[in-house]
Structures are given as C-alpha cells and as structure tokens.
Amino acid sequence: MNYKLCPIVKNNTEPKAVNRFNDDGSVSSIPFDPANTDYQQYLKWLEEGNTPEPADE
Amino acid sequence: MSQADNLAALGSNVNASGVLQPASGGTGVTTSTGTGSVVLSSGATLTNATINGAVASGFTLKNRIINGDMVISQRGTSFSSLGSQTYTLDRWVCDRFGGAATATVTQSSTAPTGFINSLLYTVGTGAATGATDYSNARQYIEGLNVADLGWGTASAKTVTLSFWVRSSVTGTYGVAFTNNGYDRNYIASYTISSANTWEQKTITIAGDTSGTWLTTNGTGIRVIWDLGVGSTYSGAAGSWGSTYAIFGLTGGVKLTVTSGATFYVTGVQLEQGSQATSFEWIPYGLEFDLCRRYCEVYSNPNLNYDQDGFPQAIQAVDVGGRGETLITYYPKRASPTITTLNNNLFWQNMANTGSTCTFAGTYVGTGIIAAPVFLTVSGACAVGALSGVGSLIFTNVANKIIISAEL
Numbered sequence: 001m002n003y004k005l006c007p008i009v010k011n012n013t014e015p016k017a018v019n020r021f022n023d024d025g026s027v028s029s030i031p032f033d034p035a036n037t038d039y040q041q042y043l044k045w046l047e048e049g050n051t052p053e054p055a056d057e
Numbered sequence: 058m059s060q061a062d063n064l065a066a067l068g069s070n071v072n073a074s075g076v077l078q079p080a081s082g083g084t085g086v087t088t089s090t091g092t093g094s095v096v097l098s099s100g101a102t103l104t105n106a107t108i109n110g111a112v113a114s115g116f117t118l119k120n121r122i123i124n125g126d127m128v129i130s131q132r133g134t135s136f137s138s139l140g141s142q143t144y145t146l147d148r149w150v151c152d153r154f155g156g157a158a159t160a161t162v163t164q165s166s167t168a169p170t171g172f173i174n175s176l177l178y179t180v181g182t183g184a185a186t187g188a189t190d191y192s193n194a195r196q197y198i199e200g201l202n203v204a205d206l207g208w209g210t211a212s213a214k215t216v217t218l219s220f221w222v223r224s225s226v227t228g229t230y231g232v233a234f235t236n237n238g239y240d241r242n243y244i245a246s247y248t249i250s251s252a253n254t255w256e257q258k259t260i261t262i263a264g265d266t267s268g269t270w271l272t273t274n275g276t277g278i279r280v281i282w283d284l285g286v287g288s289t290y291s292g293a294a295g296s297w298g299s300t301y302a303i304f305g306l307t308g309g310v311k312l313t314v315t316s317g318a319t320f321y322v323t324g325v326q327l328e329q330g331s332q333a334t335s336f337e338w339i340p341y342g343l344e345f346d347l348c349r350r351y352c353e354v355y356s357n358p359n360l361n362y363d364q365d366g367f368p369q370a371i372q373a374v375d376v377g378g379r380g381e382t383l384i385t386y387y388p389k390r391a392s393p394t395i396t397t398l399n400n401n402l403f404w405q406n407m408a409n410t411g412s413t414c415t416f417a418g419t420y421v422g423t424g425i426i427a428a429p430v431f432l433t434v435s436g437a438c439a440v441g442a443l444s445g446v447g448s449l450i451f452t453n454v455a456n457k458i459i460i461s462a463e464l
Contacts, residue, residue, distance in 0.1 A: 022396070024398075025398075026396050026397060026398045027396065028394050028395065028396040029394065029395040029396075030394045031392035031393070031394070033391050033392035035274055035275065035390070035391035035392070036391050036392055036393070036394060036462065037463060037464060038394040038461075039394075
C-alpha cells in the first residue's frame with residue numbers, strides 16, 4: 001500500500017485528496033475530510049513517519 | 058384490605074367493563090411481583106400505549122442496525138482473504154488480522170424462517186489465536202442514529218440486541234459494545250447450544266452512563282461479534298469497563314481456531330428497551346437507501362442506456378480541465394473515498410467520439426453530495442475524446458467504482 005497526492009485541479013490551489021494504491025491493484029482517492037475513516041488512517045500513516053509521493057505535475 | 062387485595066380475592070377471572078383507571082395521583086397499574094404475561098384477546102387493541110418505552114404506534118425504524126437481515130451487498134457476494142477491516146455486505150465489516158488463520162465471508166442464502174440471507178463467516182485454515190490477533194464481524198452505528206439513547210449521560214437508556222445465529226462450533230461466544238474512542242466497553246456473552254442449528258439470541262444491557270459516546274456523524278456505537286479476538290483485547294462479560302480496546306470475551310469461543318468452522322448471523326436488531334421485539338422488516342428500497350448513505354457501487358450490472366442507445370452506468374459531465382464529474386445518487390455521511398477497480402472504462406461523448414481510458418476517482422471538493430467527485434484520466438486517451446457531454450461505459454463486469462463513506 002502506498003499513497004500519492006492527487007494533482008491540483010481546476011479551481012483549487014492545493015491538493016484536496018490523496019490516492020491510495022491498494023494491494024489488490026485498485027486505487028482509492030481519499031478526500032481530506034476528518035470524518036472520512038480512510039483519511040483518518042492516512043493521518044496515522046503520516047504520524048508513523050511516512051511521506052506520500054508528490055502529485056503529478 | 059387494599060383494593061388490589063380485593064381484586065386478587067375475586068379469583069382468576071375478573072369481568073369488568075368501563076375504565077381500568079390508576080388511582081388519582083397514581084403512576085399506573087403494574088405487575089410488580091408477577092412474572093406472567095398480560096394477554097390481550099384476539100381483536101383487542103391498545104390505544105395510546107407505550108411498549109418497551111416507545112409509543113406502540115411508533116415502532117417503525119426501531120432498529121439501529123442497518124441491513125440486519127443481510128439482503129444488501131453492493132460490493133459482491135463473496136469476500137475472500139479477509140484482512141483487517143474488510144468491508145463485506147453493506148454496513149458489515151469483518152476482520153481476520155494476525156496469526157495464520159484464514160477466513161472468507163459470503164452473503165449466504167441459508168437463513169432461518171422469515172429471512173432469506175445471512176452473513177456467513179467461514180474459517181479456511183484454523184490457527185491458534187495470538188494475544189493481539191483479532192477476528193470478528195461488526196457494525197459501526199452512526200452517532201446520529203443513537204443520539205436519543207443518551208449514552209454517556211445519567212439518563213442512558215437500556216438497549217436490547219437480538220439476532221439469529223448458527224455455528225458449527227458450540228459454546229459461549231462474546232459480543233462487544235464499544236464507543237468511538239474504544240475506552241468504554243461492555244462484553245456480553247451468549248451460548249450456542251446446538252451445532253449447525255439456528256438459534257435466536259437476546260442480550261439486554263443498561264446504557265452506559267459514563268464516557269464519551271458520539272452523537273455526530275462519527276461512530277456512535279460499535280457492535281462486535283468475537284470470532285477470534287486475542288487475550289490483549291478480551292475481557293470479562295457483564296459490566297461496563299474503561300480499559301482501552303476491549304472487544305472480545307475472555308474464555309469465549311474463538312471460531313478461527315477451527316479449520317472449516319462456519320458462523321452465520323442474520324436478523325440483527327438493536328433497539329431501545331429491555332425486550333426484544335420482532336425483527337423490523339422494511340422495504341428493500343428503503344434499506345438500500347439507508348445503505349447508500351455509506352456506500353454506492355457502480356458496476357456492470359447497473360447498466361442502462363443513454364439517448365444514443367449506448368449502455369451507461371454513470372452520467373458524467375465534462376467540466377473542462379482533466380476529468381469528468383461523477384454524479385452520485387445519495388448524500389453521504391462524509392466526503393467519500395472513491396475506489397476504482399479494473400478501471401478501464403470507455404468514454405463515449407455525444408459526438409460519438411469515444412475512447413477507452415483509464416479513470417481514477419479524485420475527490421476535489423468538500424461536501425457530501427455528488428458534484429465534487431471527480432474522475433481523472435491517468436492513461437492514454439484519444440485527444441478530444443473527452444470533450445463535451447458523454448457517458449462512461451463499463452466494458453466488463455470487473456469494472457467498478459466504489460464510493461464509500463463507511464465508518
């Protein structure tokens with residue numbers, strides 16, 4: 001499992017989501033919403049010292 | 058001799074007409090020492106009555122468990138290689154974490170009378186349960202749906218959990234109630250007496266008057282069936298505790314020890330009060346909508362056709378830039394996670410200029426309704442094919458887009 005920041009898209013000035021590349025080959029796009037449980041897991045992953053891949057330009 | 062004694066002296070039958078009226082200033086008529094039932098004759102009615110703490114006529118939507126009869130399963134009907142926090146049937150999460158045991162979950166058509174489905178947890182290879190291993194089936198109930206229970210306050214209400222269960226392994230099992238912070242927990246036990254036989258279990262617990270129980274869109278109450286929770290996370294049954302992360306029964310059956318063991322559960326109902334009432338049947342469509350607050354799955358079976366006769370599952374609207382906006386049907390509990398599986402979808406625009414593209418969901422806004430979900434193209438795609446209004450087409454049954462706001 002790995003994370004990569006989503007690109008900045010129209011009308012935004014910074015990433016609003018991060019993509020999680022799952023072990024089964026699927027990709028999950030996770031919004032930066034504190035109520036989203038996948039985002040909560042992402043924050044724990046960051047707390048463990050991990051860093052996501054940067055977004056594509 | 059009191060009036061009550063006078064009534065008792067009349068014998069087994071009392072024939073009366075008119076009004077049975079509590080004494081002036083009284084609080085009602087009770088069967089304070091009796092254990093028998095008050096039975097109404099056929100055709101008798103209760104008017105303005107309260108039963109189990111609720112107005113009798115208000116017994117709809119009493120069940121705090123969603124999809125307790127296991128009929129909705131958008132993600133599929135079979136889930137192999139369970140890991141930690143595997144979403145299975147709608148609203149049901151199953152774990153198989155740590156150790157060497159393996160397990161699968163299936164939406165089964167084996168069910169007790171009155172039901173058509175159950176959740177089946179099957180152990181593949183059984184193995185000893187390590188101290189920090191955990192295997193279970195659980196549902197997290199949103200705080201907004203249990204706010205009235207008043208847990209964490211002096212007026213916390215009693216609840217009753219009822220469910221049908223069938224297992225190949227007999228013995229005493231555990232089921233846990235925990236709060237969002239895992240620092241309040243109650244372990245209840247129940248016994249499966251006969252192997253491979255449906256039995257209905259009823260558990261009543263007093264509401265917790267301590268701790269923090271969310272009444273928001275976060276997790277209000279966790280209900281967790283212990284199928285192999287290790288000693289680190291297990292405790293004794295029968296009282297509220299505050300030890301962190303206790304959700305298994307010490308000494309209880311650990312199903313995952315036994316290769317090939319099976320555990321079916323259905324007809325799950327959590328309701329206010331000290332009595333288990335009959336399972337609440339609600340229309341399939343309504344139950345589906347309740348599930349959609351937490352998850353929607355778009356896949357090949359959802360195909361319909363656009364005005365050009367092309368099959369489509371999702372109407373997408375070009376918003377310029379790098380992607381298409383995906384419209385969801387139902388507001389979500391929170392901003393959802395978008396997962397794409399086998400995501401080679403065909404984009405057909407209104408000019409019939411189409412191309413197979415690789416899409417990934419990207420959430421670009423905040424909010425819980427539709428529009429902010431964004432599908433971006435990450436693979437090669439014909440230039441110009443994405444212009445204009447068009448449709449996404451699923452090209453095989455493995456194509457799926459899962460929109461999840463699960464707890």
